[in-house]
Amino acid sequence: SIKIEEIFKEKEKTFSFEFFPPKNFKATIEFGINVGQLLKLSPDFVSVTYGAGGSNQKATFDLVDYLQNQIGLTTMAHYTCINATKDKIKSDLAYLDEVGIKNLMLLRGDPPKGEDTFVKSEGGFNYASELISYANSLGEYSIGVAGYPEKHPEAVSLDADIDNLKRKVDAGGDFIVTQMFYDNQRYYDFVDRCREKGIKARIIPGIMPITNFSQIKRFSEMVGTEIPQEIVNAFAPYKDNKKKMYELGIYLGLKQCIELLENGAPGLHFYTLNKSRATVDIFESIPKILK
């Protein structure tokens, strides 16, 4: 199995896709078809999220095993502090080792549905930085961490949040994947501020194309991402026209990706939502010279 850090040594830019474990039979079949489409794009790596509350942990572990060992993709497992004691983390990571997973996206996690604040599990951790230190004491991993160009919603300020990001990198985080954003300037400013604070790790932009405006608006509000007014306005005429809305979403997503790459972003991480069409449509239209 390949560590993502090794891929970085060979490539200035990486293109990666994020999935979540499908929830039922139909979703599983559709997911298989979509992964088939995405394979044609030869991603450098893929990642699988870890369900809120650690609810479908087995599904995450089964899926990373399958993608890595049956499909042959370099795979990263997300993992969180939710419901995790040190003992549990140790045995979970031992299991992932057994199936050859060396790439971990380590997070604090969000409180389970219906609860507003994160509560540390007994014998567990309060922050991703602590989980990262602990994982690093257990083995050799390539570790991804989350970064928030528009600040994590609970952080007192962007500055304090970047200090936290530095703690995560210092604890052993090897690279950063950002929360979704729609104003590239926010990403550029964030990267500058991270560099000023001495964070040297790659900061890979997380991309979520707007193919369904109301859905993405809802997600954005949840995670504290602002959709610029000009984008809101651009979608306004197409509220009831799915096809046009999709076309505009692809156009704006492509434009965002091209500008990021032209301005030195070290690749792109696509939040696929387990679909393939938008990622394929955007990725295939990015000029080769930028990849």
Ligand code: FAD
């Ligand atoms: P942390 O880095 O621990 O930060 C949490 C908050 O605490 C921040 O506000 C931070 O500023 C603050 N903080 C940290 N340390 C301190 C300190 N010492 N003192 C005071 N404040 C502090 N969630 C899932 O459940 N499953 C997933 O698979 C998943 N994947 C994700 C992938 C990406 C790329 C991103 C961006 C997010 C993902 N999330 C996932 C969501 C994530 O779990 C939430 O955003 C969560 O609320 C914060 O996680 P974190 O790892 O960034 O937390």
